[in-house]
Amino acid sequence: MERYNFKLIESKWQNLWEKNQSFKTKIDKNKKKFYCLEMFPYPSGKIHMGHVRNYTIGDVLSRFKILKGFNVLHPMGWDSFGMPAENAAKQNKQDPKIWTENNIQTMKKQLKQLGLSIDWDREISTCSEEYYKHQQKFFIDMYKKGLVYKKENYVNWDPVDETVLANEQVIDGKGWRSGATVERKKLSQWFFNISKFADELQNELDNLDQWPNKVKVMQKNWIGKSFGCEIDFQIKGNSKIEKITCFTTRPDTLFGFSFLALSVDHPLSNFFEDDPKFKEFKLECSKTGTTEESIANAEKVGFKTNLFAKNPLDESHTVPVYFANFVLMDYGFGAVFGCPAHDQRDFDFAKKYNLEIKTVVKPFDEKDTFKVESEAFSGSGVIINSEFLNGLKVPEESVVKTIEILEEKKLGKKKINFRLKDWGISRQRYWGCPIPVVYDNEGMPHTVPEDKLPVKLPSKINLNAKGNPLSSVDDWKNIEFDGKKFLRETDTLDTFVDSSWYFLRFCSPQNKDRPFEIEDINYWMPVDQYIGGVEHAILHLLYSRFFMRAIGYKDNKFNFKEPFKGLFTQGMVCHETYKDKNNNWRGPDEVISDDGKNYYLKSDKSNKIVVGPSESMSKSKKNTIDPEKIIELYGADSVRLFILSDSPPEKDVQWSEQGIMSSYKFIQKLFLLDQKIKTINKKTKKKSSIELSKFINQFLNKIEKNLSNFHYNVIIANIHEAYSHWIKLIKDEENYDNLIKEYSKFLISISPVLPHLTSECLDELNIKNLEWPKIDEKYLIEENVKIVVQFNGKKRGTLDAKKDIQEEDLIKNIVKSKDFDKYLKGNKIKRHVYIKNRLINFLI
């Protein structure tokens, strides 16, 4: 028999799918739609195993839904603006546009080799004018609706690359690319007003019942809603300063008030700028490292002012006002009321500056004389030493009650605060969407008139110029509208803006005038299943949720709220790591082992390799496997099979050479099985057995259930089991036509995983127009069951019985069988428990 020639057959089917436009989708209101989307890739050069896993998972689902009769939208595009293009361009002196387009061509070819069911007619690329011109329009619309603004803000500044870095691009206080220590710098930046939607973004999470809980928790923490109140503190010591407003979640500890602390960036700092000691203090504060950890561990220090704050609940009680390094300007009001007894940070500060520590909450099981000594007490309990607040339960009564009192006395009011900050979208980068703004000669910003859109990126540019490359392109920067001179905004948009609406563009990818047609959107959206890495849990997913709301703000025509109805976060692909004797990383193709234990370098047998733990594949550790080479060697179906087989898709999977080999062998076995089945002598096989129908229907049932729950690894196990069953089956006498009929159902049901092999096998049977086989429920019911027999909860054997056997009959059979004599003999059965068709437990 011939071997399965995957090279021939896979390319044959890929060409056919392309020629027949098999995955082209159109709106069809008679069919239920299913929008399956995987996170689109950044075109960095070649696809990696992470892509293979991501897109295989999505493809299996898409193909399954197509078979189930859904109208499936399964598109693909390119997140093609971003820093790597610019950096590569600098190194290779190549135009970022050309570099990007070449990569797209390469990766597109590679994706096609995987046999993905993608409607390539909908392909989009965010760096094309056709895409970003709509984005500029969104920016202008949002500007007009007051959702975009410009303000001065502190940013992460890389002094070597001369650019702003996003928080995630700062690693241990250093620029991820330059390695330079990142500075805080105040810059004028554009912002999206995402915090306006903070409450809704948090509340709507509860309705996303097809999202992993983990992601929802992360977003909730990120948005960080907290309930409290704002309080005005009257100030003494400077006649120009009347009051300071603070936000607090613990107004109930107001009688424990012992200092008030301000951020050094607080507007009131202006009154102290002339004081050289304050200036020095402020400078010191700005030097503290920028990493979160170094901030958290930094010593709490303060600068004492000549100001005093009055306790609003007791005017005779005044406390000193400090500037302190731990107070953030961009949370609350940049001012904190300090209660050392019940907040550890305040406690540390009070200890250092010898401030009063007054206990105002005691635990339930303590006396009223309870005193905070060595550390702050922040647990629940009862209010003490607080006059009219005494006796209130902390926190459930005390906070609400104190706010009521403060509101009544007009000293404060209820307030909900969010941790979520507005989204800074300015980047001093060339390879991004230009911000459609110009400045007049007074420096006032204006949005670019719509008939002058798009603002195109200039093509000839010196990327090695210092700072933002766009600011040195004079003939682009200087522009005239109707005879008036303007200067262009040279910042470009954060690339997360590009990916915040690409899923909408897929619905109307070729529309020239508008980003989308509303009918298209309302038919296809929301995305029914979104699949991608958990690393986007907060940023991309939160930004997209915001963007939907921002586009629909004041003029909502969408018939849905959330862009992604279902979310699945897949795990990473890992591989062992290797280090040679000089402590250099080595790749899997550089090392070899004869016994599976001792590894050495292929090129130098004396160089022993230390095998490290399996880690997520990364170029820096050289533990990557190139999908293209693997497809070349084993074929796409083998890769698809293996990437799904070992671990559940949400967990990390370990890549192994043995694993891919065994998947390859299994594909060969399936093909051999196929040949055997088709060459069975048609005449000698007579009977149509119920067993065959049972087997196939139960198999279909398992596959369908496991497909719906993303238990793809179990599906592979099911296929293995089914294979063994077929091998036994073909030795039996079976009516040929019936055999083929049931066998074709098997092929169809595994086609989402192995589309090339099954297409070929089905084609030989002349089966076209594939449909998911209907499961015949009557074959799911077994008329014989195996019943577990237990004595005192211990399994002592099993007994075959008719389904739904009566209890008495079962017991009779057990006694009759004699297998259990040694447990029954001489023992009295006190009672027994019978679980129908499953188990019987005798208690003796």
Place this chain on the structure above:
RNA sequence: GCCCUCGUGGUGAAAUUGGUAGACACAAAGGACUUAAAAUCCUUGCCCUUUUGGGAGUGCCAGUUCGAGUCUGGCCGAGGGCACCA
């Protein structure tokens, strides 16, 4: 420090949701076929027993139950997220 998730053979993992623990696969050991190797196939997998059998067993300790990998409480360990958020 706070929050979330997870602990099952040498390894990756299954387990109809409280009912035969370890399906399926990788690796290992032994065997069969081979002159030999590769490939393929079969067996084994912790403890006692030659076998028949029996015992222990899902991180640890308790509890609920006829019955717990699954439920409850406490502890230990691993991974991830957030981190001066007032």
